Amino acid sequence: MKLHKVLSVVGARPNFIKLKPIHDAIKKDLNHEIIHTGQHYDYRMSEIFFKEFKLPDPDYNLEIGSLSPGVQVGEMIKKIEKILTQNNYDLVLVYGDTNSTFAGAFAAAKANIRVAHIESGLRSFDRRMPEELNRILTDDISQYLFTSTETSFRNLKRENVFGKIYKSGDLSVEIIDEAKKLALNSKITKDMNLTPKNYVICTMHRAENTESDASFISLIKAFTNLSEFQIVFPIHPRTEKILKIKGIYQKLKSCENVLLISPMGYIDFIHLVNNASKVITDSGGLQKESYLLSVPCITIRRNTEWTETITEGWNVLTDTNTEKIVTAVKKWVPENRTPNPIFGDGYTSNTIKKILLNEILC
Ligand code: UD1
């Protein structure tokens, strides 16, 4: 029997992580090809995830690299369109909210190929965020919308989108379960001489924070006021580059309680998060992962699309306000957890596969 031909378009770290369970779920039943746009290209931002997750090499690497947003998306669309015209794909899958997500969806929509958006319907309601535009535009041109949470489902209903909306749950539940098992062998805390529950993990890369000197200065001030806390900071290349240009990198490096390290592979990173006392972050994925690992999360943003983690009491928004960050690290203790499957039942990839096979591609 001839299998349906499905194309995934990925390009940035969070896309690769979401690709893993979907690829594993559909690889036997569908002819699955992968385009890597090349948006992320450093070994530790890209290849390491394909290796750790035993994902096949992408069928195409567009090698787009770092460009201004409009040019980056434009180049991606141009190259994706060419591949679409040379193949007969039945469906294009896109994941999350990166420029690669939108470019994949737009190229497919223009080529009259159906698009399914995984992790759709999320809204921070802050249109200054490049990701918010990617989310809205991608949702608008997708025929099939797989939502992670009740709120994202309701957002799409309210927007009266053209595509069909499915409640699939979020892929992170199964990803974290798998990563936790693999992380049992991780020696990273030992190698880094870290005592479990005695350090805080920090990540920061969001444009709204990295474009502002004040955000960096506030965060560094918070670290200085938290001198009794060990902070482990795997630094995103965007953040490192901007800190160096702004001449602030040395200031951060000289904080004695801050351990600045390179971006990490997923398994060691999840091991570090699982053993941290708290997380400070502006990452979307990490807010979910902290929740799933029961590690209190301090989100250095003014808003979040993962609102359930806030209402459940395991995530607080502090923006980059020094005082709020310091108080949250020192004093905030979340209430005991009531089990609430806000991200679904942990079988999201299988749910999506069944919908693809039985409803969309039949
Ligand atoms: C992108 C996504 C963001 C996601 C993040 C995950 C968009 C609009 N943003 O942001 O939603 O949270 O990925 O990590 O798509 N760089 C390197 N090496 C790399 C990749 C990037 O040095 O492998 C540097 C370059 O200087 C580049 C900068 O990081 O200009 C920003 O990269 P880009 O992919 O444009 O955005 P991210 O901040 O990574």
Ligand code: UDP
């Ligand atoms: N992550 C990782 N290594 C790191 C930092 C983050 O593997 O050094 C993972 C993190 O667990 C998350 C994913 O990368 O699931 C994507 O996070 P990122 O902050 O890059 O993007 P976002 O989720 O904000 O779009």
